[in-house]
Amino acid sequence: MSSSVAVSSNGSSPYALELLGAHKRFGLTEIIRGAQLQVKPGERVAIIGPNGAGKSTLFNLISGRFGLSSGEIRLHGERIDGLKPYEINRRGLSRSFQVSNLFTRLSVFENLRCAVLWSMGQRYAFWRFLSNQHEANARAEEVMQMIKLDKRRDQLAMNLTYAEQRALEIGITIAGGSSVILLDEPTAGMSKSETKRFIQLIREVTEGKTLLTVEHDMGVVFGLADRIAVLVYGEVIAFDTPDAVRANPRVQEAYLGSVLADHQAAEAVAQPMGCAA
Amino acid sequence: QKGETVKVAWIDPLSGLMAPVGQNQVKSFQFIAEQFNKGNAAGVKFEVVPIDNKLSPAESLNALKSAIDQGVRYVTQGNGSSVALALIDAINKHNERNPGKEVVYLNHSAVDPDLTNSKCSYWHFRLDADTSMKMEALTTFMKDQKDIQKVYLINQNYSHGQQVAKYFKDALARKRPDVQVAGEDLHPLAQVRDFAPYVAKIKASGADTVVTGNWGSDLTLLVKAANDAGLNVKFYTYYAGVTGTPTALGAAAAGRVFQVAYATSNMGGATAKLMADFKTKFNDDWYTGSSYHLFALLSDAMAKAKSTDPVKVAAAMEGLKFKSFNGEVEMRKTDHQLQQPLFISVWQKTDAKNNYSVENTGYTFAEVKAYDAYVSSTPTSCQMKRP
Amino acid sequence: MDQILINLLNGFSSGLLLFMLSSGLTLIFSMMGVLNFAHASFYMLGAYVAYSLSNWLGFTAALVLAPLIVGGLGALFERTALRRAHKFGHVPELLITFGLSYVVLEVVQLIWGRTPVPAVPPAWLQSSAFTVVQSAQHGLSIVAGVAPPEMCQSAGEAAASCSRFPMTRAFMMLVSLGMLLALWLLLTRTRIGLVIQAALTHPEMAEALGHNVPRVLMLVFGSGCALAALAGVIGGVTFVTEPAMAAVVGSIIFVVVVVGGMGSLAGAFVGSIVIGLLQTLPLTVDASLADLFNRFGASVHEGSRGWPLLRITLAQAAPILPYLLLVLILIFRPKGLMGTREE
Amino acid sequence: MTKELLQLSNVHAYYGKSHVLHGVSLNIGEGEIVSLLGRNGAGRSTTVKAIMGLVDAQGSVKWRGRELVGRKAFEIAHEGIGYVPENRDIFPRLTVGQNLLLGVKSGNKKGRWSLDDMFKLFPRLKEREHTAAGVLSGGEQQMLTLCRTLMGDPDLIMIDEPTEGLAPKIVELVADYLRELKRRGISVLLVEQKLTIALEVSERCLVMGHGRIVFEGSPAELKANSNVRKEWLEV
């Protein structure tokens, strides 16, 4: 597809994350068909699209969970496709999962501490005591307070409620201090009120970072995003400001639908996080 | 020493692969001990203390410790030369480190020649004939069998099997250079379920005779597979008489399986009585003749030493000539290897002369040739260190 | 020529026997996710039960009844013990079968003693299925049953050689193929297979859809054990019925299941054949690596580097080849030959 | 009122030792769509699971006059109750088609619904018929569970948060689906978070709080009652 010579990271790339003609095939079916996306540093982008459009797949490609069939992905100008998830993470990209993916038998605090270890330079050390790593511990505590789980500090992750697990999921994602954050349906399964609180939380913890999020809740999308990318059948058919996207007839047709969605979207805009009835 | 009780620790497997053999042997030793307790030269009372070693050298060392704690000074063992080696080593060290608490080891069946050669020890006495001696007798017999042209060697891939192969080839080259070794196989110990491929190989080699040191299911399965494939060869074996094998041999193997040992199933006289009594009591065969050697040797030596102190008894046993069930035998001084007659027997239907039914199969090991002790005697390289 | 044929036949029949042994294991593993370490124990139990039954009712009855009885015992075990452990996950499940294998071994020894029992095949299995005759003038021919002695008794100048193929092995092959067919039908033609696989990941959901999951699992485990017992009935008379018979096959059947692809019936079949051939054919090669090197000009002899390794002949190494294959397969194709899942 | 189909009276339920339902009483009539609302953790899912026999319950659950408490889940399913769980629980290794096939109860004759009906409802599933269900997208899985339960031909279908993770357009489809069920005379117990859809399709609303039913009334009544909404549904 493109030249195999990687552009060396010069740090001066105008984009935090770039997808260039990304393709992904599973067997015969092509799920991602040349998706193109360029996200500027500090931008908050929401990705929407019909079910099965390939949003989660896209995240999996970016984060290195799947290999790309063809195309390029760049993080701060540096090619990351073909790298292992941990290598990508070490280059400053971190993601959350649609279904909570925690260290179930570790406590909340340990979950978060694990998440900060690499970025604090601990690597595979077996000659240092964790309890002496003040920086890492302080960071874990800080994140724990941010996601308001400090009361549950020593609970095992498996014993948390759903919402708490979702919060911890986000906590683990941001703890390492990555500059690019991908969140896959962070508010799925939450009530309106919790969603509201959560959006606030996400805003806080991703301050100054590049954020990509997948969402079906229009309240969240319009409340959070600077720009919205619409993914349909593995292609980005629109990438624009919320207003422009909502007005886009193709988007309406492919995703928002008519009556109900209009209603919902309108509702969301009217009171971004308010009462629905 | 009269009236004293002498404990003999019997350290052999009672569980695991060799448990059937162990079960039979523990009965044999207890039975023979009882016989000797009715009256013996030294007037002592023997007590057998059985300890399960699971066929493991490491466990045997535990067993040894436990026996010593119980005040045992005589230890016997026989299944597995690896265990024997471990015991010799441990007993040497024990005796060196604990003077006054010496232990004597009477090996009843472990047949690795090394035990009385490079690894020989003053504290070790072997009552069985070692692999080289049996092979000496066996090849002497085979020398005269003119129908033997091509021999196939199949053995278990561990020291015993490897030695059988090695000694056979040495002896054959000396005695029948015309006989060809058509093939040789070493298969893993107690892991082969299907001997058909080996049998096919034997068949392909055109061999008319198979020599094997196999025991247990490795022998029965081999013979069975040969029968199934219609392979019509003779088997010269060491251990066809060991528990379980005769049952499995059955009618199909009659006339084709030979065994070399220091006994046959039909020794006559007092031995026949012993075997019959044993069978009435346990419905099992008494085939570990070395259990008889053991008590005969001990009681004679104790009588001679007028003591049950192992140091004195050991000294008395050296070079001791005594009468056992298979004739007059001698504990050779140089290497502590018992010199005794050996017999070649064949698996056949019981008849008037050979009427002992092995494992109630209606078949028996009938003597075809007896060799005096000197025939099978082999030289030793033992440089014994005496205390 | 005849030797090649016989070797292949041996390889295939040995493979089919392995399949007979491992089919039940695959069934249980693919459907319940349980690595049943007691599988070989059920094999042994089958042999012993059949031994007792055939003394009493005859071999044919034993062939039918022993698997049923052992299958029932297996189902009982599933119901009373395994089900409890299932809640705790895979390791406890595996360990409980481990414990069971000890218990079965001891109980068998208590009931039938520690020495082999004289289990003999019935008369109709004692003959030969056919004889492969290789003679100088007529070439290779196959004669049903035992070939008449005059055919084998070297006629004229060149000796003819006869290799008999025993009926027990032929019967074993037949039963094994029957098992393959029956299992294949069960798995693909009935919905029970689907239910079980569904229950593997989401038992509650499968129940909520109206399927009696516990009963199905019990049946599967029972059937797996019954298959092992059937193998035992035949294995017991073909080989020896003795307490060590479980230990001998214990680990090789895992190799078969893993090499073929965990949980795949086709895989278990292919795996069995591959392992069967691998255990058999290399036995005929008495060459070692040293020979190979020497053939190509290198001079390798006692005393050269690595001699202890180079000296081992292929025939001697044959028994470990399956394990070598296992390790290689798992490293390079962890799914196994025919498997679909990689765990 | 219509004929009673399901009646819960004073149902208590526990997870291990923790007491979650504190005496839930409710009833559902034949051919009715009832929605069960409430905040996270109010116990709505637990109620549904208790009916289905998936959690230990005490009290009484009567189905057409017959007691269900203490019976096994598969028996309850055979009585004609269908359940769509909130976490979807598709069978990941089976294909979409096989998943649907499993919806049909063992030993059952042909039901009201065929595979084709399902594919008509959600064409997307047809496309993925032979794909392993585990790789479906979140939304596709949701569609699959709905259809799978329907294949069992239930008289009452209990759906736990069906619109979770669905695109707005598909949410609309689900609403259609629910109406279609009603048209065919199937009763629905809908557990929802999104008031919009619940209010739109259901005939009666129940609101749960702290393991009890705290409000019962028509959608209109609920809309009107801002107290209940404030206290039990939103902040």
Place this chain on the structure above:
Amino acid sequence: MSMAVQPDMAASPAAIRPAAPVLAAVPSGPPPVATVRRQPSPRSYHFKPWNVGRALIWSLFAVTLLVVPLLWTTSFAQTMLCQMGIGIIACLAYNILLGQGGMLSFGHAVYSGLGGFVAIHALNAVSAGSLHLPVSLVPIAGGLGGLFFAALLGYVTTKKSGTTFAMITLGLGELVWSMSLMLPEFFGGEGGVSGNRVVGEKVFGISFGPQIQLYYLIAVYCFVCTGLMFALTRTPLGRMLNAVRDNPERVEFIGYSTQRVRYLAFMISGFFAGIAGGLSALNTEIVNAEVVGAARSGSYLLFVFLGGATFFFGPIIGAVLMVVALVLLSELTQAWLLYLGLVFMFMVMFAPGGVAGLVMMNLRVAAHGKLGRLWTGYLALAGTAATVLLAAAVCIEMVYHLRLNEALGPQMNFLGVTLDAKGLDAWCGAALLLLTGAGLFEVSRRHFAQQWGEAQEEIEREMKRREAL
């Protein structure tokens, strides 16, 4: 493929996790004393090795190691103690894989065994004068041997996880075992390699000849290795190992390579296993193929589980039980394998957390001051259980006696009582005892279960309340 949807063995530590809700709240890994006090400032996490509780436990451990050989002085007891010390190291090393890393290995004896071989060769080299190493350091050579082979074989093994990992270890175990008989040059064939640990000058009068001297060497190793392995659980690698056990997929997304974590842990485990092998070589002075065998690997797995893999100290209990079961039990009764099998089945069914799990459950109850209430229940339970056990044991022993000890006639001795195994009265008595025992046991079990449940409920409520504060 998604991990969540597969019955993955990697997820199976979950398995080992006691599933009973009562156990769920017990934190895994650290021993009971390691409660971290919560303080607002992050500075409070400074490592305090001399935290009172911890210091107490470790001193207790040290004192126990020091004192036991003075209590049991027979040479058999001392060999057993030596083996326990060795077993503790080996089982703890194994648990680095099983309990902490979620790696189910069927072939860990390979590393302890090969370590043993390296050690015995080292010892012989010392004897021959070609190596200058004090005998007390020979186990380290074993450790390095274990490390070397773990590095070599672990590289391929740890590429995989779950069932695949388990099966590779099974295959490698069989391979190494088979090789050990094929390569007598290194493994010494069937007879093995023997050595003499009494070599060189005596240091402070210590020759290691007498068992007791060796015991103290083992005790020192045992203490130090236990300390080191405990420390490992407190390091970044140790913690990431737990994370890999719980959720290998997520680990990859927080910057760690699961393979690398597993590999490092595998090598560390191999090192300690090698030390155990080396000590064992010194202890028996002979090493043969048996030490790399599947039976040995199997015992590690079984007994670590029995001791309790979820807790750091579980394997210590497991190791003690291992030696008791394999060495002592088989001396006491011929039915030991049957007992062992039954114990396993019952433990898995009723106490999947192992002995350590039971201990922790009771400690939790005790910590809430509720044990006092339960003791009558315990007493009744213990009494009836003992009755049932006794009666069952009598039956089993009589059966075994009849089958195996015909030589001695039907008279047998059981716990000092002479029984007639063929006598009707003995059987009737045993059966009666068994039945009444079982009946009473069931009654007291129900009663106890209720009491226990109440206590748990109260504790649960109390914890909720505390949390709410």
